[in-house]
Amino acid sequence: MAALWWRLRPRFRCEPRLRCTARALSGKNEYDLLVVGGGSGGLACAKEAAQFGKKVAVLDYVDPTPKGTKWGLGGTCVNVGCIPKKLMHHAALLGSSLKDAQHYGWSISHPVTHDWSAMAEAVQNYVKSLNWGHRVQLQDKNVKYFNLKGSFVDAHTIRGLSKANKETLLTAENIVLATGGRPKYPANIPGALEYGITSDDLFWLKKSPGKTLVVGASYVSLECAGFLTGLGLDTTVMIRSIPLRGFDQQMAALVTDYMEANHTRFLKKCTPTKVEKMGNGRLRVVWKYGDSGQEETDEFDTLMWAVGREPETKTLNLETAGVKINSATGKIIVDASEATSVPHIYAVGDITEGRPELTPTAIAAGKLLARRLFGQSKELMDYDNVPTTIFTPLEYGCVGLSEEQASDRLGPDNIEVYHAFYKPLEFTVPDRKAAQCYIKMVCSRAQEQRILGLHFIGPNAGEVIQGFALGIKCGATYSQMLKTAGIHPTCAEEINKLHITKRSGLDPTVTGC
Structure with missing residues (x-):
């Protein structure tokens, strides 16, 4: 009898190497909400949704940088953005305060030196504590956490891939995309990828970067160059066009003027053309001046690219689910309610088109989205008059x-x-x-x-x-x-x-x- 049942049992055909999903077997989704991306916006949305008693899961996975740098749960802000940046900025300000202190009567022994390794260890340990804190919060709120890299199989199904290439399928009624962005490397510059780093690496360096060239005119470039100079390092910023594009340009000029007056070197209207590693371990960078085409070169211990960021959307397999993007930017197109072109798929944070790339707006948008989905709220995120600060010296x-x-x-x-x-x-x-x-x-x-x-x-x-x-x-x-x-x-x-x-x-x- 048992043998007859086995021959007559229903057969469910699964995609090769994948286990069948609960939805395929029962017609129901496993989760009320599945969040792909464990940064500020995604975590806020997941935790808020769980408050309504919903079954929620978060997928998060960090691809190592070309230099092999990786980190834990929490996204850009916690690991390679706001938090370590502000702490290192503060370390540099303390150096300035030591100079001021002598004028206020404090006796400071000389020479005053800075230990990068000690600072880095303290900052990195704090970041790791935040990684752990996020995991504990998800557990306390009954949010299931998967350290998996997610991509669409269909509009309700996400394939999660582990570091060991083990695949898991998860299904959900609603899916929120919050995978954030990563720094760009410039194209067509020999040696750029092989020898350069980005801000994703800088905050996790164990040893001082030494004499550093920062290429780019973004706030990331100026903030990093500012604290490197403040920590006593020989720092140069290379700018192709204008600083702080999108910000008030009078203010941008004042910011860079102050940095120049305080020993950050600026190479303006310059474009790097080649990077080579010398026998002494240093990097030889060649660049041209835009006006004259004149070529110059110098050697640096570290070259950091800060030439913009791009959204982490390429590996999501968005076309399979029907989610539309802006082909020029790679960002996901959303409406005022954070909905994509697919009604039950949403996106928040840095991957969304036309939104500020700021942690507080991503958090607020994520929370409001969860309240609209599960709490009968109709309140939309208001992106007008959002304040921000650039932490230059x-x-x-x-x-x-x-x-x-x-x-x-x-x-x-x-x-x-x-x-x-x-x-x-x-x-x-x-x-x-x-x-x-x-x-x-x-x-x-x-x-x-x-x-x-x-x-x-x-x-x-x-x-x-x-x-x-x-x-x-x-x-x-x-x-x-x-x-x-x-x-x-x-x-x-x-x-x-x-x-x-x-x-x-x-x-x-x-x-x-």
Whole structure:
């Protein structure tokens, strides 16, 4: 009887080397939500969905860099972005504070030196603690975690591939893509891939990078070059066109001016053409000047590429599921609700077209998406007036429109720009240079002069801009800002005292209290 049952049993045909899914056998999906990508946006979405009692899983897998660098759960921000960057930036600021301290009466023994290995170990250990913390949080919220690289089999099925090439199929009613992005390597430059690193490697170096060339004009380039210089390293930045494209260009120029004044070397309008490894272990980089075509060369211990980032979408097999991308950028096209071209497939964070590549927006978008899917919410993510800060040696924080954007949208005659150069009180005793400490408020000239954008260069820019961002989000006007009492003595109070317009042509330098 048993032998007869075996011959008559139903047969389910599976794709070769894959196990049959629960959906194939029962017609139901295993999970209510499956998140592909364990970065800030994906984790936020998964944990929020689990709060509603849903069955949730997260797939996350980090492909090692060409240099073999790899890390744990948490995505770019935790492992190779915001967190290690801010800590190393702070390490560099402490070096500046040591110099200032002597003017305030502190006795500092000389020579003052920095130990990269000690800093790196401390930063990397903290990052590893965050990796572990994320795993514990997922477990506590009953979110299933898979260390697998995901790709589509069909619109409801994800193939997960382990490091050992073991395959697992997972099915879900809803799928969220949050795989983030990775740094680009330049094409057609001999030696670029073989000998260069990216920010994905820099934060995990055990030993000092030594004399370093950073190629690129992005905030990643300037932030990394800034803290490398601050740590006492010989650092050069190579820029092909303009710094901080997409940001207010007056502010960008002030940021780079300050860096140059504080010993970061800049090679402007230059393009690298070749990288070679010398017998002494150093890298010989050849470049050309754009204007003249003149060729020059120098040797460096480390070459870091910071020429942009690209979304991690190539291996997702999106075409199989019918998910559309922008072919020019590789990013996934989404609507206001983060939905892709396939109704039950969503995307958040750096892989989405037209969204800011910022951790807080990815987290907020992920949470709101989960609430709409499972909590009967209708609230959409608002991407207007998102504040951000670039952690260069002199920090640059901003919210809203740049002066160029406001002028393009409203016309130059319809905006008013209030501005001021100021000197932080803390800079006075050590007589630190403060020529680039600058504030700009861009307003509409109509009615009460609504604030369209606020730009601040100076110490603790992120802490300053965060509070003002709320006011601008709520439609604050210039007249309301004037009526707000400042906190004295602070750098932030200079915003409340802005009264000189660019249109007036008057000197905007603050001369006293």
